[in-house]
Amino acid sequence: MSAAFRTGIVGQELNEIGEPGEAAWPELPVELRDCAYSPDRTGYDGVKSNYLRVGNPRLVLMAANEDQAGAAVRYAETVRQATGQAPRLSLRSGGHGLNASSVNDGGIVLDVSQLKRLRFEDEAAGLLWVQAGATWGDVAGFLTPHDMVLTSGNFGDTGVGGLSNAGGVGYFVRADGLTIDRLRAVRLIGADGRVRLVDAEADPELFWGVRGGGSQLGLVTDYLFQASRLGTQRGDASVVLQRASYQAADLGGFMAAWGDLMRSAPREFTSFLRVQAIGGGRHVVQATNVWKGDDTERALPVLEAAAGLAPLAGHTAHLLSYPEMVPTPRQAHYGQQQLRMRDGLVDVVDANLGAAVAESLSRPSAVLYEIRFLGGAVADVPSDATAWAGRSQEALAVLWTEPLGEAAQDDAFAPVRALSSGAYGAYASDLRPEFAEFVWPGPTGERLRRLAQRQDPHQLFNQGLRLAR
Numbered sequence: 284m285s286a287a288f289r290t291g292i293v294g295q296e297l298n299e300i301g302e303p304g305e306a307a308w309p310e311l312p313v314e315l316r317d318c319a320y321s322p323d324r325t326g327y328d329g330v331k332s333n334y335l336r337v338g339n340p341r342l343v344l345m346a347a348n349e350d351q352a353g354a355a356v357r358y359a360e361t362v363r364q365a366t367g368q369a370p371r372l373s374l375r376s377g378g379h380g381l382n383a384s385s386v387n388d389g390g391i392v393l394d395v396s397q398l399k400r401l402r403f404e405d406e407a408a409g410l411l412w413v414q415a416g417a418t419w420g421d422v423a424g425f426l427t428p429h430d431m432v433l434t435s436g437n438f439g440d441t442g443v444g445g446l447s448n449a450g451g452v453g454y455f456v457r458a459d460g461l462t463i464d465r466l467r468a469v470r471l472i473g474a475d476g477r478v479r480l481v482d483a484e485a486d487p488e489l490f491w492g493v494r495g496g497g498s499q500l501g502l503v504t505d506y507l508f509q510a511s512r513l514g515t516q517r518g519d520a521s522v523v524l525q526r527a528s529y530q531a532a533d534l535g536g537f538m539a540a541w542g543d544l545m546r547s548a549p550r551e552f553t554s555f556l557r558v559q560a561i562g563g564g565r566h567v568v569q570a571t572n573v574w575k576g577d578d579t580e581r582a583l584p585v586l587e588a589a590a591g592l593a594p595l596a597g598h599t600a601h602l603l604s605y606p607e608m609v610p611t612p613r614q615a616h617y618g619q620q621q622l623r624m625r626d627g628l629v630d631v632v633d634a635n636l637g638a639a640v641a642e643s644l645s646r647p648s649a650v651l652y653e654i655r656f657l658g659g660a661v662a663d664v665p666s667d668a669t670a671w672a673g674r675s676q677e678a679l680a681v682l683w684t685e686p687l688g689e690a691a692q693d694d695a696f697a698p699v700r701a702l703s704s705g706a707y708g709a710y711a712s713d714l715r716p717e718f719a720e721f722v723w724p725g726p727t728g729e730r731l732r733r734l735a736q737r738q739d740p741h742q743l744f745n746q747g748l749r750l751a752r
């Protein structure tokens with residue numbers, strides 16, 4: 284393998300698929316010519332990268348519609364047939380994927396960011412179709428005038444495509460579950476380049492897999508979601524946002540108290556923590572707490588309890604419309620994000636977790652932790668109902684790290700990894716097969732592997748996090 288194709292920016296080797304440049308690729312079909320960017324075309328530099336990585340693909344195909352997306356997949360297959368090896372094929376929606384696999388070196392990037400349509404299928408029932416290239420800021424803006432929300436993520440620029448096959452841990456996770464739990468159907472382009480509707484009736488096994496199985500089953504162009512109606516007085520999707528910051532002298536004690544609070548909190552209440560070390564064994568904890576809706580009377584007791592967890596360094600609480608919570612700067616991408624991430628689904632939120640987070644943050648590459656309490660509607664779903672098996676763990680713990688390489692990142696995360704029994708594939712900068720086994724453990728992994736073999740026997744969809752076959 285040539286050195287140029289060994290350069291993986293997230294510290295591990297890129298998937299060793301295809302040796303681009305070593306064999307001639309077939310001519311592009313006519314229907315793809317207007318959307319194809321090779322390095323010699325003006326505009327290539329603007330489309331070759333994502334948020335985490337500068338890419339050097341041989342071809343970027345900016346699909347303007349479903350037909351072009353299907354033709355792009357068929358073209359990748361003709362390259363495979365002509366060269367005897369599948370080209371690297373990255374799927375890109377919002378370009379925010381934390382494992383950076385939505386661009387590559389020497390292969391094809393199939394970008395669907397222009398597929399951005401949103402439309403109600405049945406407004407009264409909250410059913411809406413969202414295309415993969417829309418961002419979560421677009422979705423929040425679309426739903427607000429209807430007083431509806433869809434649980435997603437905390438940043439408006441992240442794409443619907445990368446998150447909606449993988450999981451989705453957002454501000455309404457305890458009330459509404461994961462984003463994949465709100466999915467009712469998808470339109471999926473398989474390895475044959477054909478589009479099919481996938482739902483619980485048409486193909487229950489594939490519908491199981493697309494909810495949490497990532498991108499190894501095909502390209503999703505459209506998602507049918509069930510949004511939830513808030514019924515607020517202003518009719519503008521108002522929620523209560525509480526921000527509290529604490530100086531925690533005893534992180535173990537703080538974490539135990541937070542765990543106790545969250546276990547008994549109403550499901551409308553979601554709490555995300557950010558924890559940073561400030562020296563001398565002390566930590567700053569910043570909580571972003573959201574009450575789903577504008578029922579401040581019901582919210583007040585839990586808001587007060589949250590404010591009383593530890594001495595406060597700062598505190599605000601107010602009503603705002605949900606889109607104001609998801610900043611959507613619509614930035615261009617040029618590999619600007621340098622930090623890398625590790626995550627785990629931790630079994631119990633208690634003093635041991637606090638001690639592990641403190642230990643972890645003392646290690647060289649560690650920057651900060653995010654801890655998101657789960658439970659509620661996440662735990663209502665049986666672990667074999669979707670390809671996201673982790674339904675019993677109490678929290679998602681995410682470590683942001685300096686990009687000092689896999690070993691340093693593993694070392695920093697090790698204390699919390701030891702308390703985890705699963706992970707969220709899309710909230711980590713890790714493409715290694717052992718991480719895939721951790722994300723899709725045991726029977727979930729076996730079932731997903733069989734399904735991927737059925738859907739994509741020649742491993743055309745080869746650039747996201749995937750199980751070794």
Ligand SMILES: Cc1cc2nc3c(=O)[nH]c(=O)nc-3n(C[C@H](O)[C@H](O)[C@H](O)COP(=O)(O)OP(=O)(O)OC[C@H]3O[C@@H](n4cnc5c(N)ncnc54)[C@H](O)[C@@H]3O)c2cc1C
Nearest residue numbers: 376377378379380381385436437442444445452498503747
């Ligand atoms: C700043 C930031 C904040 C975040 N906050 C949250 C959060 O609050 N909650 C949360 O759950 N996650 C969060 N994430 C993680 C995020 O959801 C994932 O990184 C997600 O993959 C990004 O999707 P994308 O479409 O923007 O990424 P892309 O880079 O376009 O895609 C990422 C990967 O997803 C797959 N993929 C993309 N499009 C498709 C498609 N149409 N069909 C099939 N597979 C596809 C491919 O494997 C691709 O490599 C955050 C990420 C960032 C960078």
